[in-house]
Amino acid sequence: MKKHNYSAGPCILPQEVFEKSAQAILNFNDSGLSLLEISHRSKDFVAVMEEARALVLELLGLEGKGYQALFLSGGASLEFLMVPYNLMKVNGKAAYLDTGTWASGAIKEAKHFGETLVVASSKPENYNFIPKEYSIPIDADYFHCTSNNTIFGTQMQSFPKTTIPLVCDMSSDIFSRVLDFSQFDLIYAGAQKNMGPxxxxxVVIKEEILGKTGRTIPNMLDYQQHIAKESMYNTPPVFPVYASLLTLQWLKNLGGIAAIEKINNQKAALLYNEIDSNPLFEGTAAKEDRSKMNATFVLKDESHQEQFDKMWKEAGISGLTGHRSVGGYRASMYNALPLESVQVLVDVMQELKNRVQ
Structure with a gap:
């Protein structure tokens, strides 16, 4: 039976990426060696890193605009620390928008470096919306936001105009929709949603914002060091970088971000239309802030839960259970999830309605 993977991450990737990366583990570039055993300084892998970094800037429309792309270790959680280390001045301050668990994690780390202002928060309402009315202090060293909130199913539909550097955690929706990416001075994203394992x-950085903090930064946490060493300051995570390159190539061949956005819009419309029209279900996020990556919803009557859970599992659906802080269900519809899989879920929801009524 075909599986329909709605996992929030690590998550679904294109089938061709699995096939090509599996082959590379056995025999990379017909070298007779595994990707897992070749030197990261070898000609073959240096070419992988160079192409991956270049393709990121090409897909985001940032070529020749003063940006550098890096593939680092430590997850997006390490960037919570690296951002203030590299951007907050000694005795400086930063501004943050609190829209969920990961945003609050970034705020916590920034407080180690200086004054950290939370300009707005949706925490009192369990993060079920994106705050709109707030002002950003022009004397802050940067403003940080999280574009998509996987746990709570909310997504920023627009971004504030500001004269200070704009930093965005795009871990769960990068490469999913067309944006003017040049409005951001620093973007970071864990690979395991739309890009790789x-x-x-x-990390995508506008170089001109670096080197202004007046602090000494440890080499491993210094973006300038990683740029100077072309993302190879230390041994890079070879396999995840290669799988990310394959995913970026898949996206380019599909037609780039504009092409995948059309598909993502279709998937989100199909599922949200069912959530809104089916009397058994309701969404948990404010409609104007609904995420096209992570749709969160609940059963209005929990007595149907056992039956619904049995039905979607029998249909080959995996990873639909919601996060414990929200409950209910979460359908993560990242780039590689086909429209067909969303239709399977919608069919199950409609069948439940037919059985109950």
């Missing part, structure tokens, strides 16, 4: 983190 867990183990590497993409």
């Amino acid at each position: 867990a183990g590497t983190t993409l």
Whole structure:
């Protein structure tokens, strides 16, 4: 039976990425050696890293605009620390928008470096919406936001205009929709949603914002060091970088971000239409802030839970259970999830309605 993977991450990737990366583990570039055993300084892998970094900037429309792309280790959680280390001045301050668990984690780390202002928060309402009315202090060293909130199913539909550097955690929706990415000065994203397997983190930086903190930064946490060493300051996570390159190639061949956005819009519309029209279900996020990556919803009558759970599992659906802090269900519809899989879920929801009524 075909599986329909709604896992929030690590998550579904294109089938061709699995096939090509599996072959590379056995025999990389017809070298007779595994990707897992070749030197990261070898000609073959240096070419992988160079192409991956270049393809990131190409897909985001940032070529020749003063940006560098890095593939680092430590997950997006390490970037919570690296961002203030590299951008917050000694005795400086930063501004943050609190829209969920990961945003609050970033705020916690920033407080180790200086004054950290939370300009707005949706925490009192269990993060079920994106705050809109807030002001950003122009004397802050940067403003940080999280574009998509996997746990709570909310997504920023627009971004504030500001004269200070704009930093965005795009871990769960990068490469999923067309944006003017040049409005951001620093973007970071864990690979394991739309780009590759867990183990590497993409960081895209406008170089001109670096080197202004007045602090000494340990080499491993210094973006400038990683740029100078072309993302190879230390041994990179070879396999996750290669699998990310394959996913970026898949996306380019599909037609790039504009092409995948159309598919993502279709998937989200199909599922949200069912959530809104089916009397057994309701969404948990404010409609104007609904995420096209992570749809969160609940059964209005929990007495149907056992039956519904049995039905979607029998249909080959996996990873639909919601996060414990929200409950209910979470359908993660990342780039590689086909429209067909969303239709399977919608069919199950409709069948439940037919059985109950």
